[in-house]
Structure formats: C-alpha cells, structure tokens
Amino acid sequence: MKKTLAATALAAFTALPMAASADGEVNIYSYRQAYLLEPLLEAFNKETGIEANVVFAKKGLAERLEREGRNSPADVVMTVDISRINELVERDLVQGVESEILNQNIPENLRHPEGKWYALTTRGRLIFASKDRVEEGEITTYEQLADDKWKGRICTRSGKHPYNIALFSSMIAHHGEAETEKWLQGVKENLARKPQGGDRDQIKAIAEGVCDLSIGNSYYYGNMLQDENQREIAEQVRLVFPNAEGRGTHVNISGISLTRSAPNRENAIKLMEFLSSEKAQQVYAEANTEYPANPDVAPSGIVTEWGSINPDDLSLQEIANHREAAVKMVDRVDYDGE
Structure with missing residues (x-):
C-alpha cells in the first residue's frame, strides 16, 4: 500500500x-x-x-x-x-x-x-469489576447496575458518549422507555463520581479504589493488557459479560x-x-x-x-433507531450532573 x-x-x-x-x-x-x-x-x-x-x-x-x-x-x-x-x-x-x-x-x-x-x-460493552472488592458472579447483568448495593461504587464516562448511548438504546429496545429511564436513574444514583474521562480511565479508577465497577468496551481492556505501562492496572479488574446467560451481551x-x-x-x-x-x-x-x-x-x-461471548442478536439498526430517545433520557435524569 x-x-x-x-x-x-x-x-x-x-x-x-x-x-x-x-x-x-x-x-x-x-x-x-x-x-x-x-x-x-x-x-x-x-x-x-x-x-x-x-x-x-x-x-x-x-x-x-x-x-x-x-x-x-x-x-x-x-x-x-x-x-x-x-x-x-x-x-x-x-x-x-x-x-x-x-x-x-x-x-x-x-x-x-x-x-x-x-x-x-x-466489541462487547462489558462490566469491569474489582477483583479485590467484587466477588465473582456478584454481578451478571446490566440491570443489576441499578441495585442499591452498588450505591457509590460505579464509575462511567459521560452518559452522552456514543458507546453509552448505544447501550442505553439497547435497553430501551428490550425494556421500553419508562423502565429504562427508571434503571438509568438508579445507575446515576449509584455513581461514585461525576461521569468523566474515557473507558480506560474507569479501569484506572477501580485500581485506585475510587469505585468497584465500571462499564467499558472490551478492546480497551485488551489494549491495556498489551501496554506494559497499563497492564498492571488492567489486571486488577475482572471482565463480566453482562446478560451472557440471557439475551446476550450488548455489542x-x-x-x-x-x-x-x-x-x-x-x-x-x-x-x-x-x-x-x-x-x-x-x-x-x-x-x-x-x-x-x-x-x-x-x-x-x-x-x-x-472466554466466549454470547452477543445480543438485537439489530444494530434498531439500536440506532432509539438513539434520540436515549439522548433525551440522559438529559432528563441529569446523568452527567453532580
């Protein structure tokens, strides 16, 4: 070339x-x-x-x-x-x-x-969990991110980032707008800090003890493992493939x-x-x-x-069709606010 x-x-x-x-x-x-x-x-x-x-x-x-x-x-x-x-x-x-x-x-x-x-x-939109503070199998679905037990224990990037909007859109496709908004409000209430940074920054926050769970794309974790300056940080989290036993992990x-x-x-x-x-x-x-x-x-x-990934077979075009609703929902729950 x-x-x-x-x-x-x-x-x-x-x-x-x-x-x-x-x-x-x-x-x-x-x-x-x-x-x-x-x-x-x-x-x-x-x-x-x-x-x-x-x-x-x-x-x-x-x-x-x-x-x-x-x-x-x-x-x-x-x-x-x-x-x-x-x-x-x-x-x-x-x-x-x-x-x-x-x-x-x-x-x-x-x-x-x-x-x-x-x-x-x-690429899977995965949950990253602290190996030290979250037991294996303690969280297995996206829906559980809204459980009260995770209050003050979750970090994410901006809710308006396209990767999160796609995840929220998929939740709308599966659960409808009303139930998804209730879920998203619960996730916001469980945040350890105001959404910030990128997916790798959330993994770093877990390693630093700021939070115990985060959401991120699988390839960021892979890239960190292959970077000698970030490998030790990445090794402190465990990959969770959400909803693998059910509808499948959002991709x-x-x-x-x-x-x-x-x-x-x-x-x-x-x-x-x-x-x-x-x-x-x-x-x-x-x-x-x-x-x-x-x-x-x-x-x-x-x-x-x-290990194997069981991807959600939801049409990506259907996810795209819910994008506007997801963006408005992020604003309504003030996801990125203090």
Whole structure:
C-alpha cells in the first residue's frame, strides 16, 4: 500500500489531493487509525492489484462528505459506533450495496437492511469489576447496575458518549422507555463520581479504589493488557459479560459504507467484500482485540483468553433507531450532573 496517508498529516484535513477517479484505486475516509488498516490494505493490494488511499480523522468526516458533495473522491467510509454509521445514512451520504458475498459473510443484525452499512468487527460493552472488592458472579447483568448495593461504587464516562448511548438504546429496545429511564436513574444514583474521562480511565479508577465497577468496551481492556505501562492496572479488574446467560451481551461495531459519490464504485465493493472475508476478518479483529463480525471466523489472540461471548442478536439498526430517545433520557435524569 504505497499511498496510505499518515494520520498526523491529515488530522486537520490538510490539502493533500486524492485522485477522484483513477484505475486500480480505492479512496477511504476513516475514523479508524491508519495503523489498524495497513496490513489489511497491503493484503488487499496483493490480492487484487488495487491501491488504497486513506484519509484518517478523529471527527468531521460526515461534514466533509457533505461539503464535497458529488465531487468527493471518497469511495468508502470506515467508522466506529452504530451512531456514527447511522449518521451517514440519515444525512444521505452513503448508498446501498447488493452483494451476495457481504450478505453471506455478515449476519443480518450486523448490517443495514438496505446494505448501506456493514459491520466489520464487534466489541462487547462489558462490566469491569474489582477483583479485590467484587466477588465473582456478584454481578451478571446490566440491570443489576441499578441495585442499591452498588450505591457509590460505579464509575462511567459521560452518559452522552456514543458507546453509552448505544447501550442505553439497547435497553430501551428490550425494556421500553419508562423502565429504562427508571434503571438509568438508579445507575446515576449509584455513581461514585461525576461521569468523566474515557473507558480506560474507569479501569484506572477501580485500581485506585475510587469505585468497584465500571462499564467499558472490551478492546480497551485488551489494549491495556498489551501496554506494559497499563497492564498492571488492567489486571486488577475482572471482565463480566453482562446478560451472557440471557439475551446476550450488548455489542457495538466498526463498519464500512459505500459513499454516494464513489468514483471507484467497483473497486470499493471489492474492498468491502475482501474485508468481510475470513482471511481479512481475523487480521482486522486481532489488530485491535475485537471480535470478527463474520461468524465463521473465531476470535484470536488475547481475546480467546476471555472466554466466549454470547452477543445480543438485537439489530444494530434498531439500536440506532432509539438513539434520540436515549439522548433525551440522559438529559432528563441529569446523568452527567453532580
């Protein structure tokens, strides 16, 4: 992959031109960091001869696509979180794909009903529990986070963060708005401190004794274990796969969509199909300690040490449909307040 563009050079969308239409190329706008994609795109290039160009950004890709309109050079967008993916659909920035390969490789609940997005990896929204202060099996469901016994013992990031909004949306899908709001109020009353930081910061707070439980994505824990400066902190918590014995653990996704402009449409679909293949899925999931979206591919690397995950088979599109209600609910219970 000769034209992968460095993340630092493009963080502010500096004016580095991308060919809008070139034989043998595909242009990617990505919220995923370039280093996660490099081995995949190199393999894609070797297999197809198609060269991949990547623009990486932490935010603003939807706005950029809107601004560029039909002249956008982007063929696909790779992003994380169902909310961000659904934003592309709601803004009419992506188009549907009809592909037997993609439909065979990606389960129905992990793709848009009209092919406007496909999941590539999944990550569980887990409960992290102190090994010292929480007994194994003492908490097993999301619902139990609202129990009085956890008062002053839970830490989370902002309730408005997309990862939490997706979890709350899934609770609405399962329990309805009234019961979910009662539950969310209970979780807020059990917080040890005002929501702050990221998922890793919650694990650090457990290690420091600030709280005993937190909510976080599985891959953050995996990344911490692989970082020699954070491994000791991560080892002080136990993973809990909530509702594993029932409906299953809530999962979120990283995914890919074909842009509405897509000057290299055929090459873009080839890339999407390649990324859903067994070979690519294993590499992609292992690179960021995630789970493959393709059910024929087993988890690998450090993820296998955590045991099996029983993912909730709720449609991610249904979760996206409850997003607005979840955001309003967070405001009503003043989740992020003191």
